[in-house]
Amino acid sequence: MSRKTSMTYKNEILEQYQRERGGEMSNYLFEPTRRQIKEACLWLLPRRKEKYDEGILNRFFKFKEGENKSYAIERMKGDKFKPIINFLKGETKSTTPANLELISWLIDFKPRPLSVYLNTEKYTKTETTRQKSMPMKQTYQIPTETEMVEIPDTKVIQKDDRSITIISQINPSLKITTIVSL
Structure with a gap:
């Protein structure tokens, strides 16, 4: 097991994207365009609201206090999404932390954001897969008549x-x- 770093975070996000091609959002992210990323953000905005997601979105979109977030995303120029497309398509090797966090939100990478990722226990990918595919079974021992309960x-x-x-x-x-x- 290797130590978690910002580099492993970036690599794991990119690996998940390449493996799942956007997962639940593959309709938007399989061959992403600026418009599709914007539409994915608008679609996910009311649906994906985990603990740190608001901070991730505020960091990328720079929402103003009390601003309608959907309207702000709709008004966002498509050029803001171009570096994300270049990164996902492999045209660039790196991207800004705000872009990376938005990608993690779009593909539902966990754990996110980077600060949470760095503080999680180290685990291997096979352990993660095993945990998702095989629920843990609890066994209970029923006492015999001679055992006092x-x-x-x-x-x-x-x-x-x-x-x-x-x-x-x-x-x-x-x-x-x-x-x-x-």
């Missing part, structure tokens, strides 16, 4: 039409409160 002391402490609050005392120093919405 300790059931915690549990009491309903509040109940109304919308919820039930239950408290369980696992041991003298540990109490767990559970609220169940109905």
Whole structure:
């Protein structure tokens, strides 16, 4: 496993793009044009809203306070997207961090942005693929009749039409409160 850097981030984004040709956005990104990238941004704007996505978009589009983001993207000149196209087509080897982050958002590369990517644990691509394709199974051991099972002391402490609050005392120093919405 190699150390994560801004270079590995760039390479992994480009590899994902080349492998998936835009993934969910392949209609727009398979053979990207300035107009298609703009349309992809407009289509994704209300749909892709993860924790850092707003910052990624603000960095690229430089939205003004209170500005209608869709309208601002529509007004954006197509030349702003040309470096992204050149990078995706391999005509240039590098691009600005803002362009790279927008590409990561467009193709739904995770983890994004770079700051989050650099702070994630190192893993191999086969581990990532395995985690996506094979859900982890949890196994539970059912005690036999001869094994004693300790059931915690549990009491309903509040109940109304919308919820039930239950408290369980696992041991003298540990109490767990559970609220169940109905």
